[in-house]
Structure formats: C-alpha cells, structure tokens
Amino acid sequence: MSKIYNITIIGAGLGGLAVACRLAKLGHKVTIIEQNKQVGGKASELFIDGFRFDRGPSFMTMIDIFEDLFNFCGARLLDYIPYKGLDETVEYHWPDKTQITAYQDLDKTVQALCDHHGEDKKTIQNYLSKIKLVYDLSKPYALDKAIDFTQIFNPDFLKTAFKLSGLGLNGSLARVHSKVFSNPKSLNIFNRWAAYVYSDPYKTPSILGSVGWAELGLGLYLPTHGIHSIATGIARLAKELGVKIILDTKVVGLEQLPDKSWQYDTISLNGRLESNTAEILISNLDIRTTYKHLLKTDYPTAKKTGGSYLIYYWGIKYHPKLAGLKLHNIFFGDNSGNPLGDKAEFIEQFDQGKVPENPMVYLNITSGLIEADSPIIDGQKSQNWIVIISTPPDNDKINWANELTSKKTYIAKLIAKSLEIDPSELLDLIVCQKIITPPDIQDWTGSYNGDLSGMRIESIWDVLSRPKVKSPNFDNLYFVGGSINPGPGMPMVLLSAKHCVEEVLKNAKLLY
Ligand SMILES: Cc1cc2nc3c(=O)[nH]c(=O)nc-3n(C[C@H](O)[C@H](O)[C@H](O)COP(=O)(O)OP(=O)(O)OC[C@H]3O[C@@H](n4cnc5c(N)ncnc54)[C@H](O)[C@@H]3O)c2cc1C
Numbered sequence: 001m002s003k004i005y006n007i008t009i010i011g012a013g014l015g016g017l018a019v020a021c022r023l024a025k026l027g028h029k030v031t032i033i034e035q036n037k038q039v040g041g042k043a044s045e046l047f048i049d050g051f052r053f054d055r056g057p058s059f060m061t062m063i064d065i066f067e068d069l070f071n072f073c074g075a076r077l078l079d080y081i082p083y084k085g086l087d088e089t090v091e092y093h094w095p096d097k098t099q100i101t102a103y104q105d106l107d108k109t110v111q112a113l114c115d116h117h118g119e120d121k122k123t124i125q126n127y128l129s130k131i132k133l134v135y136d137l138s139k140p141y142a143l144d145k146a147i148d149f150t151q152i153f154n155p156d157f158l159k160t161a162f163k164l165s166g167l168g169l170n171g172s173l174a175r176v177h178s179k180v181f182s183n184p185k186s187l188n189i190f191n192r193w194a195a196y197v198y199s200d201p202y203k204t205p206s207i208l209g210s211v212g213w214a215e216l217g218l219g220l221y222l223p224t225h226g227i228h229s230i231a232t233g234i235a236r237l238a239k240e241l242g243v244k245i246i247l248d249t250k251v252v253g254l255e256q257l258p259d260k261s262w263q264y265d266t267i268s269l270n271g272r273l274e275s276n277t278a279e280i281l282i283s284n285l286d287i288r289t290t291y292k293h294l295l296k297t298d299y300p301t302a303k304k305t306g307g308s309y310l311i312y313y314w315g316i317k318y319h320p321k322l323a324g325l326k327l328h329n330i331f332f333g334d335n336s337g338n339p340l341g342d343k344a345e346f347i348e349q350f351d352q353g354k355v356p357e358n359p360m361v362y363l364n365i366t367s368g369l370i371e372a373d374s375p376i377i378d379g380q381k382s383q384n385w386i387v388i389i390s391t392p393p394d395n396d397k398i399n400w401a402n403e404l405t406s407k408k409t410y411i412a413k414l415i416a417k418s419l420e421i422d423p424s425e426l427l428d429l430i431v432c433q434k435i436i437t438p439p440d441i442q443d444w445t446g447s448y449n450g451d452l453s454g455m456r457i458e459s460i461w462d463v464l465s466r467p468k469v470k471s472p473n474f475d476n477l478y479f480v481g482g483s484i485n486p487g488p489g490m491p492m493v494l495l496s497a498k499h500c501v502e503e504v505l506k507n508a509k510l511l512y
Helices: 016-027 064-070 106-117 121-143 149-153 155-165 173-180 184-197 208-217 228-241 288-294 342-349 400-419 423-428 438-447 458-463 491-509
Strands: 004-009 029-033 045-048 052-053 083-085 088-093 100-103 221-223 244-246 249-256 262-266 272-278 279-285 308-316 328-331 360-364 383-391 430-436 477-479
Touching: 004 016, 004 262, 004 272, 016 029, 016 228, 016 491, 029 249, 045 308, 052 155, 052 308, 052 383, 064 244, 064 491, 088 184, 088 208, 100 106, 106 121, 106 184, 106 208, 106 228, 121 173, 149 155, 149 262, 173 184, 173 208, 184 208, 184 342, 221 228, 221 438, 228 244, 262 279, 279 383, 279 438, 279 491, 308 400, 308 438, 328 400, 342 383, 360 400, 383 400, 400 423, 430 438, 477 491
Parallel strands: 004 029, 004 279, 029 244, 088 328, 279 477
Antiparallel strands: 045 052, 083 221, 088 100, 249 262, 262 272, 308 383, 308 430, 328 360, 360 383
16 A cells, blocks of 8 residues: 555444454545544444334345445444344235235245235246346446446446346336336335335336345345444444544534645544644534535535434333234335325325325334343333434424424324324323434434435436535535435445445546
8 A cells, every 4th residue: 555544434323433444455545524423424323221222224135235245344244233033024014914924935025915815926026037137137236346337338238238238127116016016015015116216116116126136036134243243333333443433522613724634623522622634524413414514615516415214212011912023014005095095195195395294114123032121111111113204304394393293192103003003092001201303313414304215216217416525616525325326225335335445446546
C-alpha cells in the first residue's frame, strides 16, 4: 500500500462498521463518529422492563455476503456472530383465520402452497427456477460490482440481459405473480417481496423477484444473540483491526478545505464542540440528510420517496392462544370492502401518501428462540413483540399521534381475529411499550423523513440511477448504507461497503 489515509466515517450503522473494517484491514487510519450510545443504527437494540427488542431488521439472509466481509478481514463470521438456520421461516395469517407456513426446505413450502392454496406444483417450480436464474445471472453485475451505466457497453452484460429478457418475466412483480398463482392468498405472500425495496408490487419490475429468491431460496437465519449482535460482532472486528469508534457524538457540519480534505464539526453528549479533519470522509447517513443537514445544500438529483414504518415494541404477558406464534408472523389486512382490493394498501401508501387503512401487519417475536429476550411474569414466559406497519415517510398530510393510536387498535383487532382472542384482552396483555414513527426514525438514524429505502424502485431506470458510493460533486466524499446502490437491507448495505472501498481506492490514487 502506497499511502495510509486518515479516514472518518459518520455513523456506526452496519454500512459504516463494514466499510471501517475493510479500510482498516487495508492499513488505513479509520475513525467512526456515532451520535447514539450504541453501534448498529437501525440494527440497534432496546431494553424495557426486562424485555430485549431488536429495534429494526429481523430477516437475516444472504449469509455469503456477511461471510465475505469477515473473510476479507481474515476472520470467521461464526466466531463473531454465531447464528442458526430456521426450519420454519414465516407464518402467514389471513382474517378468515386461515394460515400457512413457509419453510427453509423449499420443496415443503411449494407443497404447502399446493395443499392449502390449490396451486400447481410445476408452475411454481418453473417460476422459482426462473427467479433463481435471475438472481444468479444478475449477481455479478448488480451485487458483486457497483451497478452503473457503463455496464451496458459490456458484451457479457448484454448477453446476460438478453438471457434475462427471454425468461418471460415482463411487467410488474404483481403481474408476473398473477400468471403463476391462482389463489389471491398466494399473491399476498409473493407480492410482499416488493416490501424488501419499500415499493409497490404493482409497479416494481418483476426482475426484483430475485430479492424474494434470497428469502425463499437462500434461507433465513437468526443470530443466537439477536440481530443487534451482527452490529456488535462487526464492531468488535473493527476495533481489533484498529478502528476508533467514538459514540455519543454527533457530526453537525462539514466543510471542504482548500486541499480537498474535510473539516467536520461535532457536538458530544456533554455539549463539547470540536472540529477535526479527515483526508477522506464517508457518510453512513442517508445521502439526502448528509447533503441537507451537514453540507447545507440539496442532493443534486430529485428522487422518489420510498417507505417507512410505524413500529410498536410491546412486552406481552403469557396467553395460551399466543403460544404458537413464530419468529416471523405476517397478518394480511382485509381489503375486500375496498374497490381497489389488494392494490388498496399500495395506492394509499405510495400514490396518496397516506397510512393505509387495512395494511399488512408484521409481528416479530424473538423470545421463543432467544430465552433471555423476555422475562417470566406471574410464573409464565412472556413474549417480546415487535409489530411493524408500512407507511409513507413523514409528510405534511399525516398526523402521527392520531395514526399510532388508531393503528394500535387496528393491529389488536387484526391479530386477535386470526388467533381467536378478544382484541381488548390482547391489549390488556401489554405490560410495557414503546412506539416509534417515521420522524422518530429520522432522529434515531438520520434517515431522511424516516425514509428507509433511499429511493423507491419502480423501473430498471430507478435501479440504474440509484445514487452511487461517490459524491457526484465533492472530492473525497463517499457514501455507504441503505440510501445508495445497491439498496436497503443488511446484505445490500454490506455490499455498499465493499463497493465504497473499491471506489475510495480507485479515486484516492487519482487525487493524491
Ligand atoms: C424496522 C426496520 C425493519 C427492517 N427489517 C429488515 C430486515 O428484516 N432485513 C434486512 O436485511 N433489513 C431490514 N431493515 C433495513 C436495515 O436495517 C437497514 O437497511 C440497514 O441496517 C441500514 O444500515 P445503514 O448502514 O444504512 O445505516 P443506519 O442503520 O441507517 O445507520 C446510520 C447511523 O448513522 C448515525 N448518524 C446519523 N446521523 C448522524 C450524525 N449527524 N452524526 C453521527 N452519527 C449519525 C445513526 O445514529 C446510525 O447509527 C429494517 C429496517 C428497519 C428500520
């Protein structure tokens, strides 16, 4: 290595931590400045009255991407983040009290769809083999490398694009699924994949079905000590590689100096103001927040907003009807009275900017698999519930105080109906709670208006034009994390760290 750079990373989210490990492994001097008391950003954890909650992500997939980070750093993933595969992956519920379970074993899932929903085995298998092929063919261009326009001149890329176009996966995800599945309940399950990119399945290009392949085909996992241990595991690796992590300190301003290095101003929890410099700066914040709040200018390209969440963290007392709930539970809303049918919740969220009337509810419970995550209350094992509803990012149409109250009642009714319990009885089981809205997500992680996606993907153009790791108008400024290419989600964010390091090295050579 010819030169050791002094590099500062703003934010200790998974992207910030991963890029720090890679750069430190290459010998650079790396400091992370994090505003919160703990590392992890969206993957942090919360303790209330003896309950532990993973605050954000819960679906862990694409293990090879996690392994790649540790292998690069000369370490072994399992030594830092012990994890196990799930036999039962997701349980789906409908208001008519029917349910179906998906399994790590794909054949079992396909059989369940045939048995419960009357689907045709060959048609499903044919579709799954196509989306596997999409994943395998596009990975070298869209994941292993940072995707960009120049690839369209690459003959191998063109050959791949030609092969993909021959698969007959034309139109939106929902359109393709409507040809594969006959039962509307199967459509509910498969159209949910658009949620991975915070998008509308009736507009998301079907090629993004490959994201769903990650969950269905590559398997779901759970770290033995919960999702937050992914962040603490990577932070441990970072520290061993010499990265300095400064917590409780917020970056409040950035200024580019005449020699193209950066001055960054910080304020610590005790109110101490400081200015420091870095040759290279990497922001793990949403790219729009970095521009607006730190560089005091707007991000140069207008982008479609994506999605956010209302999140309820509930400590729940034992009740025999809740005992069968799994780690991942999905309850679909009843939109049968709405003329828009199953499209309703997407039109309300994405086109009308409203919190949907009857949205899908996701319920994550880790205490069934991680003993320490919930206490014994009155001699019975309690449960830690993390309940999530998709919403638009913060906008001036939504009154969050009203929404969080009305949706609490909605959630109780929907879940209670499926489990055949009285909604008020369910609400009485709550012994502690914390509720957060998109504005809270902005304060907690720096996501722009609480937008978790960076940008909604409704076309291939949206994929190609997503912001990249390098700032388009400032030297020595880079980005890592869910608001840039390849997208949101833990594995994507780790990939953005890999792409970021490649770009830093390429450009540093040119600039110094
Ligand atoms: C409720 C929820 C559920 C999710 N579910 C899943 C899932 O099941 N599977 C999955 O793979 N992904 C999921 N995700 C997405 C995933 O969590 C994120 O894409 C990923 O963790 C984002 O990482 P990041 O690197 O972009 O950084 P972030 O987590 O956004 O971290 C940014 C960091 O920057 C810090 N920061 C912000 N401003 C400043 C400042 N001015 N100075 C210093 N520090 C600052 C923040 O405190 C934060 O620590 C979920 C997210 C949420 C919120």
